[in-house]
Amino acid sequence: MEKNIEKFMTSTDCPVRNVLDRFGDKWSILVVLVLGEKGTMRFNEINKTIGDVSQKMLTVTLRTLEADGLVSRQVFPEIPPRVEYELTHLGISLVPHIHNLAAWANDNLGEIRTSREKFKV
Amino acid sequence: MEKNIEKFMTSTDCPVRNVLDRFGDKWSILVVLVLGEKGTMRFNEINKTIGDVSQKMLTVTLRTLEADGLVSRQVFPEIPPRVEYELTHLGISLVPHIHNLAAWANDNLGEIRTSREKFKV
């Protein structure tokens, strides 16, 4: 992992690239984070919690996360419909890493903002 | 951080959102990872190491990371030009978290791939 990073990077089989490409979209990480905090949630609940995600993209994001095995989807055959989402064990195992990243963000936002201001000038 | 995540999420001042929005682009995390591995690098070196990033997006990504204070940029007034990039202390402090994420990706890619296959059917 330390030596031939070059080959790792350019390869389409690079695990980091493979997963990063998938989570490098606009909403996936945030959805995992929210489900990690609140446990089981319904579609509109996730939508409102995040606030500025479109229905379309939330649908796409949840389907992708389901396909990847990070989120489970349970449909209740009622009218109006009820669909509940929650993290799988795989999804849960990712949460601490996102929390670490979030904590870093929290700790360093001040410095980042200062830097952004300086750069403008 | 545990209770009012709702307010955190919808707020534009949410540190997580603020930083995630910035790193949720396609290349930032990867560039930090590469610079973290190799130390000081020139533009074309980063470009070749990643392999499939366009010059345009690498320029944009590096400028953004510089504005955020994660990467430093040193121009040598030579012809042809030489520009060296490296992580700042802030950028370096982020690397371990990305490594953790990369390790998770590495450990779980098999399960993710299996899940993706199942989902197709």
Next chain:
DNA sequence: CCTTTGACTTACCAAAAGTAACTTAATAAC
């Protein structure tokens, strides 16, 4: 029968990212 409800689709539009050609100025090659 007309509205409401939740979880979506769909058609259309805007923003982000990719592609390929162009720029710059000093050497090196012809």
Next chain:
DNA sequence: GTTATTAAGTTACTTTTGGTAAGTCAAAGG
């Protein structure tokens, strides 16, 4: 003494990704 090369970009144009707003579905309530 033109022409090619070189590194780090920029620019114009195209494709991909994401956003917006309206429509769908079927039962229950008025």
